[in-house]
Amino acid sequence: MPRYLLMIYEEEARWARLSPEAADKIMEDHDAFKTANSRHLRGGNPLMPTATATTVRKDPDGGLVVTDGPFAETKEALGGYYLVEVSDLDEALAIAEQVPAPFGFVEVRPVRELA
Secondary structure, three states, X not given: OOEEEEEEEEXXXXXXXXXXXXXXXXXXXXXXXXXXXXXXXXXXXXXXXHHHOEEEEEOOOOOEEEEEOOOOOOOEEEEEEEEEEOXXXXXXXXXXXXXXXXXXXXXXXXXXXXX
């Protein structure tokens, strides 16, 4: 059965301004999402803020360049994900519509299965 990654991109600054009560409510919404979709979920986690990221790239000479922070400066950053196993893209999209992402969007991408 196909698997899809539901990637949650949101504005981190909006999270930083939330009251504890509002943040708790969103987390409760995620718990409800996980309960409602448990038969399809194969994993998922929130990510630490982009300030904790480290980027590794190759330089033109083949060496490695390691820098603190994300690869690109963007308004929305990858904040978490869910891995779902469903029959097709339409089912993945129906589940993605339910993901609580009040400050951004959800990208749905098929997982390429390697032999």
